Amino acid sequence: MITRKHLYIFKTVATTQSMSKAAQLLYISQPTISQKIQEIENQYDIKLFERYSKKLFITEEGKTLLNLTNSILGLYDDMDHIFSKDNRFSLKIGATLTVGNTIISPLLKQLKEQYPSINIEVCIDNTHIIEEKILNNYLDIALIEGELTHPDFIVTPVIHDKLVFACAYDFPIPDTLEIQELTRYPFINREEGSGTREQLEEYIKKHHIHLKSSWECHSWEAVKQAILYNHGIALVPLQLIENEVYNGDLKIIPIDSISLERDFCICYHKNKKVTKKLNAFIETCQIYGQELKNGYIENQDSIPNK
Numbered sequence: 001m002i003t004r005k006h007l008y009i010f011k012t013v014a015t016t017q018s019m020s021k022a023a024q025l026l027y028i029s030q031p032t033i034s035q036k037i038q039e040i041e042n043q044y045d046i047k048l049f050e051r052y053s054k055k056l057f058i059t060e061e062g063k064t065l066l067n068l069t070n071s072i073l074g075l076y077d078d079m080d081h082i083f084s085k086d087n088r089f090s091l092k093i094g095a096t097l098t099v100g101n102t103i104i105s106p107l108l109k110q111l112k113e114q115y116p117s118i119n120i121e122v123c124i125d126n127t128h129i130i131e132e133k134i135l136n137n138y139l140d141i142a143l144i145e146g147e148l149t150h151p152d153f154i155v156t157p158v159i160h161d162k163l164v165f166a167c168a169y170d171f172p173i174p175d176t177l178e179i180q181e182l183t184r185y186p187f188i189n190r191e192e193g194s195g196t197r198e199q200l201e202e203y204i205k206k207h208h209i210h211l212k213s214s215w216e217c218h219s220w221e222a223v224k225q226a227i228l229y230n231h232g233i234a235l236v237p238l239q240l241i242e243n244e245v246y247n248g249d250l251k252i253i254p255i256d257s258i259s260l261e262r263d264f265c266i267c268y269h270k271n272k273k274v275t276k277k278l279n280a281f282i283e284t285c286q287i288y289g290q291e292l293k294n295g296y297i298e299n300q301d302s303i304p305n306k
Helices: 004-016 019-026 030-044 060-082 097-102 104-114 127-135 179-184 195-206 220-228 238-247 276-294
Strands: 049-052 055-058 091-096 120-125 141-144 153-168 187-190 213-217 233-237 250-253 260-269
Touching (some): 004 019, 019 030, 030 060, 055 060, 091 127, 097 104, 097 120, 097 220, 097 238, 120 127, 127 141, 153 195, 153 220, 153 276, 213 220, 220 238, 238 250, 260 276
Parallel strands (some): 091 120, 091 141, 187 233
Antiparallel strands (some): 141 260, 153 233, 153 260
16 A cells, blocks of 8 residues: 555655665655655556656656645645644534523633633524534534423533512612513513513413513523613623622612523533533633632622612
């Protein structure tokens, strides 16, 4: 079999027009050089060099092989470059919309600071789209809210999340509500397929309540703007509105002492090899989750009033 070594020796001999010079450059004995050239000639039943007056001259067959050799060795060099430690393929990370609107940016900043050589590609979409992309290997791993029950997934909780009902600070609503009273107010909801919406619908179904959405939004920013401008109330991640609550623009509405909590989970296919860069992302999520937990707003009493 003709190997990369065969081709490199042949190219060096063709360039130097001397087997002895090629041997010196490659730190190989001259008999080994001659042997490798002979093996190529035997493989293809051709003559690569002619010798006249103790000089080597490349044949037409040799010139053809030299052109091919340059192309082949160039491809080898490309592979060495692409797969070198300094040129890794990107880690393709998915995030559901809640994660994308709250924590994925600072989390990935932390990842890049700790592992600057990791290249990252990010896809942010709703839970069902992220699920499909993992199943079809378009994503390596994802950080999600919502439940994934597919048997091919490995799902591990890493970051705690708290959901609260919120509205504008001056929205006409009592300081506390019964769960049934939610139906009296316009509700700002997320789109179907959202993990947050599914969690809310599952909860209110247990209480035999039907909420009619006055707004249906495909982004958390749209939800936040709707409640800021007094269009209704919404169930939102606490992290999404912390600044607005501290500034006194929004307020949290306690409802029947309900505490809706959940976890953001890392999710990847069970057949996915956990590489160093994949593990680096998992560890960063775990560390970030612990840091975030220590900084949570525990209850509304800790939030200043206007």
